[in-house]
Amino acid sequence: METVVFLISAAVILSGALGVIFSKNPVHSALFMVQTLFGVAVLFVLLEATFLAAIQVIVYAGAIVILFVFVITLLGVDRAEDLKVEPISGQRPLAVVLGASIFGIILTVLIVAVGGPTGEQVANTPIGDASDNTKILGEALFSTHVFSVELTALLLTVAVVGAVVLSTRPTKPLISTLDKQQNDNLEDELEEKGEE
């Protein structure tokens, strides 16, 4: 039973991942990504991590990818891209080399570390059964790991403030930001214009 569910969701995840890469339209890519996220959520349910499954859908599918789609449709970049032009020359071969080497590194680490997949459960922290893993997760986050939680919260706040500051930065220098000298010059100019 578990194997059947795993195989089906693995097929869903992988086909979604391939769809993200191969579809020409960015909106279709985003939708395939939602498919992948759903497959992962099913895997979480299979591992009795029901809270993570719900959060996976709420946060990733419900907020992050929605914002992707929002930006894509709002900015009007939802057309199939022209792939003939290479923005930076030599970019594509480099990307292939880089991708292949990252894949190689991960594969090497995996094989060296566990000596091939064993299928045994390695996590030794109790996650409880489906009904109380929300509680156990909450307790762990806000007692043992409270410092990292707070740091992450701070990081996110800084990121939000930074984004707001960047988006409201004036494009032209405003008169109020110039020093008094320049302001006086401007007034002089205005007077000269008036005299002319």
Next chain:
Amino acid sequence: MMIIASDPLLSSDIGFSVVAIMLLKVVIAFALLMVSVMLVIWFERKIVADMHNRVGPSLAGPWGILQTLADGIKLFFKEDLLPERADRVVFRLAPYLSLVPAFLSFAIVPIGGDFTNGGDGTVSIFGHRTLLQVADPPVGILLFLALSSIAVYGVMLAGWSSGSKYPLLGSVRASAQMISYEAALGLSMATVFLFSGTLSTSGIVSGQATWNWNLVSTGFIPFIIFVIAGTAELNRPPFDLVEAEQELVGGFHTEYSSIRFALFFLAEFMNMITMSAIAVTLFLGGPNGPILIKQIAWVWPILWFFLKVMAFLFTFVWLRATLPRLRYDQLMDLGWKLLIPASLGWFLLIAALNIGEDRGWSTFLIVPIGLIVLSLAALLLNGAIKKAKDSSLHAADLSEISEGVDQ
């Protein structure tokens, strides 16, 4: 194998009768929802007509009660149009992305069962004890939040895939609005979880069995925020900018016709029923109420649940007939600058009170201190908003002046 529900039905051996009962529950929930949608559409048209001093639907069936059925059949036989510039696959997919979450989220609502006097809310069907809800997952309400965030895709993609500007405008408005108000909705629910200590819907209902409804114990504010945010989440008036007829023709479903349009309509009213049912479950004790005649004890909880949901449905219709639509900036201001800070502040206050109770702190001290801190934060926020507004006005003035100088 894992157990998805705390339902006693599933903890025993799963045999043929258990599967049959589950199927029966699914079919009943489906039929109930379809019939209620039919009646709610008629109910809304009739009540709005009364408030407008009109007659409303009156020809199909007694008091026009079959009007929705007639409309449905008519829409079913209409030609199904596909715009030339539409994205074919997504255009066909979008109505189902609206409809399926609307159906699924009703599955977690307990519509009956006696939770009072230590009852666990189960009823006996064919010798099996079971809860009167299709599913009771341990993450209950989070499932509802997840499904309502999926429903955004239906609206969003419908507008985008139509390949036309009015639907696109409608869907961009919709997604911004639904994402903004989901935050306030979730935060107002969080206060309820502080009292129930569980996310499961049956757990939340049984925690309110002794007339200690969450409406009172959470102090009314989360309930008010929930209703406002819920109305916005449903895109109901006064928050119906998504399909503002005067500005956007029909909003995100302008290009839809025939049965696909009917599916959007169905989803909209189904969401209205589900939102009312969730509000009843969270704040008004769900099916809890006095059991008046012991011989038919199982009827009373269902009746109380029905009456409470009807009160909400009437309120939604009443709001539609009464309030004018908000402007877009007012909508965003209300969501981000009032509802989210207010629900967050109230949540912190209630959490402080709960912790104080555990540690034996004096309530008379916590409440004033908490209120002072909250009002300081509110003042600070207000000041920041005012400053931002002033400086943006100032900047606009200055840029006008400097443009004048350039010329």
